[in-house]
Amino acid sequence: MDCVDAVLKSLRRKHLDAPSSCTDVMAKRLQNLLQHLSGILSKAHNTMGNSSSQGQHGATPKKTVPVSRASHTSATEEPPDFLVRLAKVLVVKSLDEDNLDGITQRIFLKYICKTNETLGKRLFRFIITHWQGKEAPHPIGYRRHSGKGRRLDLLSKPAFLSAASHIISLLTDADQLEFYIKVFSHDDDKIHRGDLEDLMFAAYESCAVAHKTCCLPDDILAAVVTSAMHGKNRVSTKYLHSWVTQNCPRLVMWLHRSLTHTLTVAHRTITHDTEEEEEEDDSDTPILDCPAKSSCLSLHPALIWLLTCSLPRLYTRPAPQNKAPDKLQPSTSHLLLDPHVFIDRMISAISPTHWLPLYNSDTHGLSINRLQHHVFGYPSATLTFLTAEDGNLFCLACDQAWRDSQHFWGGDHCMCLHLTPEYRVIEAGPKIVYFNISSRGYPTGLQVGSDHTNRALTLDLNLTLVKYRRIPFRLRSIEVWGCGSSEAKEAQADLKKREVRDTENRRKVKVNKSDWLDNPDRYLIELAGTRLSYAQYETNAPGGASGS
Incomplete structure (x- = not known):
């Protein structure tokens, strides 16, 4: 044991400030081997000590399981083969390009x-802090930084494999959210406003969609940060996790x-020095069929992305219309036998949703009749955007077709959101939408909410x-977008x-004299004091003149 420790100390003193090279790599491997032998000898020594202690006291000692910060997974689990290959490639690249x-x-x-880059820097530091333990052997070329005993810009291969695994x-949204909140909060119990902005x-x-627009989404993303921070500079990570889960879980x-x-x-891709020509298809983010019909402020790509994070998948993955149930919902056997149905299923699985513009007050006019004409009859989910003064923007997500009724309606996926200047879900659940324009004796207009008092x-x-919560704002514009499939728009057109x-x-109905x-x-009109001309029914009128 003393000889091995002496060799290790001499190697560390010799290569403390020396740059890495091929000779240093061999020395590093020798150092790791000696470290491994030292661990085996130490383990054997501890085992002998425990055995003697057990013999002296006559009792079974408590088995101590060492907890290593270098891995969050079980020691018996091996990383996947593709991660092992990736780690080897990254080590070779670091040695060739950075000589480390x-x-x-x-x-x-x-x-x-x-x-x-923002994610990369935060994640690299987080991996070094949590998977590359303080007691890990220093690589050749190591230099102490601020007396902390480890280098913050060099990651070991085992630590990378453990972190990547x-x-x-x-797998779940909750686990993913918890992990990335820890990454951006430096694993602290509190997260600062700047850290949350970097995460957003x-x-x-x-x-x-972030790379397909020239407009900056600062105000839209800042609305989420403002609402989540609740007017503070630091909030608890547990509170942030709860808020995000409630308002934008994805x-x-x-x-x-x-x-x-x-x-x-x-x-x-690294081994063959190739890059993917096309980015991975983001099929969960909807596409606007007619972007020119919407203002950049109301439906910015960042806003569409946020809605996709908050809304149920019904609005981004609509179910097909029940026009042909036998074809659209076949059994597994029919699915395998019919290639056309199989291709349709594959296309619908990878194609993003196209939101269709149904009504725009700037184009069709700000009127309740025009709204009813363009929106009614659409048999699928819709999104209604209400733009008001002082930068307020609201969104009403309806999972059922619009109707004129004196009763509340809506399914389980109905939702109302306040988008700007603060982003939050303000109401969600079934039967929260009320729209009445014709029934007398009942409140008229649009109402959203389950609490009749507020x-x-x-x-x-x-x-x-x-x-909004009894606070009045002057309305600027209204936009309604259809979130259904193409069959929904065709069904509305047919209606x-x-x-x-x-x-x-009804206009072409012919009424003769006897009818x-x-x-x-006829009697109602005469009771009102008006006598109409019936010349078209008089066949014997002199000269064809009409009499009153």
């Missing part, structure tokens, strides 16, 4: 987080998906004032055509 044995921060940012094992922008940058879904995708395929949102029949045909048929004489409408 290990994984440098520059290599980590270049190949693992190349499109998200832990990351790809995060890192999550947004990992989404494909906030880090794209961030985690992008990182796991890189960890899975990077060992191939509605979450109300809109008068003249479309002039919108009240409009039938209504037009029925109206034309008009017995018609009750």
Whole structure:
């Protein structure tokens, strides 16, 4: 034992400040071997000591399981083969480009987080802190920094494998959110406002829509930070986890998906010096069919991304219309036999939703009749955006077709959100939507909320004032977007055509003289004091003149 410790100390003193090279790598391997032998000897010594202690006292000692900070997984679990290959590639790249044995921060940012530097720096530091223990052997070329005993820009291969295995094992939204909150809060019980801002922008940058617009989403993402921080500079990480789970539970879904995708395929792309030509398809984020019909402020891509994080999947993954149940919902056997149905299923599984513009007050006019004409008859989920003064923007998500009724309606996926200047879900649940324009004796207009004493949102029949928790704001504009499939829009168009045909048929009804004489409408008109001309029914009128 003393000889091994002496050799280790001499190696560390010799290579404390020397740069790494091939000779240093061999020395490093020798150092690791000696360290391994030292551990075996120490373990054998402890075992002998425990045996003697047991013999002296005659009792079975408590078995102590060492807890290592270098791994959060079981020691018996081996990392996947693709992670082992990736770690080897990163170590080789670090040795070739930076002349250091290990994984440098520059290599980590270049190949693992190349499109998200904010996430890369935070994640690299978090891995070193939690998976590369304080007592880990120092690599050759190590230099002490601030007396902390470890280098913050060089990651060991075992630590990388342990961290990567832990990351790809995060399956639920709650586990993923908890992990990334720890990464950006430096594993503290409190998280600062700046750290939350970095988390928001890192999550947004990992989404494909972030690279398809020139407008900055500062105000939109800042609304989430403002609402989550609740006017404070620091909040508890448990409170933040609860708030995000309630208001936007899929906030880090794209961030985690992008990182796991890189960890899975990077060992191939780095080895062959190739990059993916196309970004991974972000099929969960809806696409606007007519972006020009919406203002950039109301439906910015960042806002669509946030809604995808908050809304139920019904609005981003609509179910097909029940036009042909036998074809759209076949059994497994029919699915395998019919290639057309199989192809339709595959296309619908990878294609993003296209939100269709149904009504825009700037284009169609701000009127309750125009709103009813363009929205009614659409048999699928809709999103209604109400823009009010002082930068207030509200969203009403309805999972059922709009109706004129004196009763509340809506399914389990109905939701009302306040988007700006603060982002939060203000109401959710079934039967929270009320819309009445024709029934007398009942309140008119639009009402949202389950509490009859304090509605979450109300809109008068003249479309002039919108009240949020009884606070009035002057209405600026209204937009309604359809979230259903293409069959929903076709169904609405067919309904409009039938209504037009029925109206034309009623106009073409011919009434002869005998039918008009017995018609009750004739007597009602005469009782009102008006005598109409019936010249078209008089066949013997002299000269064809009409008499009154």
